[in-house]
Amino acid sequence: MKLPSPRGPLSRAVTEVLSSPVGGEVGDLAPLTRRALEHSVDLLADDDVQLTLYVMYELFYRGFEGVDDDWEWSPDLLAARRLIELALEQHLSDRVAVPEGVAPARAAVAEALFALTAPTPGPSVARYVAKRATLEQVRELLVQRSVYQLKEADPHTWAIPRLVGRPKAALVEIQADEYGGGDPERMHCELFARTMRGAALDAEYGAYIEQIPAVTLAGVNVMSLFGLHRRWRGATAGHLAAFEMTSSLPNRLYGDGFRRHGFGQDTTEYFDEHVEADAVHEQIAGRDLAGALVQQEPELLHDVLFGAATCLYLDEVVGEHLLSAWGAGVSSLRTA
Ligand SMILES: [Fe+2]
Ligand SMILES: [Fe+2]
Incomplete structure (x- = not known):
């Protein structure tokens, strides 16, 4: 780029x-x-x-x-x-509010993460996209997300050499799926690129960087911050767990939004794939990655929960930005 x-x-x-x-x-x-x-x-x-x-x-x-x-x-x-x-x-x-009183054990950490990421009733970008977003807004969502999704999985991959045993195997298992299990056409970043092309957008890496607002960049920057520092390996594990746990349901709704505008399966496949895949990934990430990591290194408990809570916090900040722009009838993207 x-x-x-x-x-x-x-x-x-x-x-x-x-x-x-x-x-x-x-x-x-x-x-x-x-x-x-x-x-x-x-x-x-x-x-x-x-x-x-x-x-x-x-x-x-x-x-x-x-x-x-x-x-x-x-x-x-x-x-x-x-x-x-x-x-x-x-x-x-x-x-970022970090849950307290969690025991540093595999099952307790997984349970705390599932509780933290349980769906909430308030306004949500996914529900808005499913029911109300205009064609322009669903395309804008892809532009916003492209800054991460075209390099999907890469920031968390930095943590692999920093882990050992079960958490490492769990992270590799998730990432292997994200990277298409050996098939470049099945890589999630490639599925996302197809979705962009299906919506007549430029899927070139970095094509829309000038239009991406600071809050969206911040979300990706935090993933890189956690990924590039070994001392943040706990936060990376927690972030990924929260990311996977809040993916399956919203992706079904995103898919619904695109179907509502008449897009076919070639365009919605990215979302459909995540409904299935992330229902599995959230289990692996919660128990075998984040939970098992805390079991191995109990001093990482706070970082794991902080990483997860940070993921949700940033999601909320970006969500508020999108919904307030769309509610006011303006674009959530930067204009020159
Ligand atoms: Fe993915
Ligand atoms: Fe996933």
Whole structure:
């Protein structure tokens, strides 16, 4: 993908650095980063900060056209990234409520995760999509989700070498499914690309980055934050468990929304696949990944629950953004 356009002074400085050859003058990004963080009113909705972090993380996935691969491990970029990560971790731990009184045992953790992720009656994007969303809004949903779904599973895969025994086997089992079990056509990112093409959208990785708002980037950034740090392996396991546990039902509703607009099975297959697959994945993720990890390393209990609760929190923030935009009759995407 191409380097996105800057959204403020920090992302401008970082994209300028990345456009130059490695070894050139970077300048001290730390003061600029501190200033951006100090001036940030709502970190999750801060376009300049979230885009900067997204760009820094993308160097660890597929990189950018014309950007030297060697920037990935630049100490200057990593130092600035660390400042953003610390602020983001603080922002989340101040706001995310973690369940208390859970025993550090496999079954108790799984049970706590299922309780935490149980469906709630309030407004939901999935129900809105099933019943009311316009054609334009269901297509917009795909654009919003493309920023993660076109690299579906990748952020959690970082945790594999950091686990051993049952949790590792469980994560590999889930991810093997996400990656199509050896069939590139069955990879979930490819199924999603087909859904996008079916809705006459560009399925090229990063095609819509300019239109993706900060809150959506924040959701993906948090997955990368957890995935790229070994110390957050518990949060990755909890995040994935919550993600799988809140997937099956909404995906049926998303599929209904697309069927309501006349789309066929080629377009809804991504959603249909997740109704089935994630009913299995949630069991593996709850018991054999998250539960068994806490059984192995009881000190990770808080992180596992924090990861799960963070997943739900971010889902809620993004959901509110979508529903309030759509309720007001405007697009949830960024306009130039
Ligand atoms: Fe999937
Ligand atoms: Fe899944």
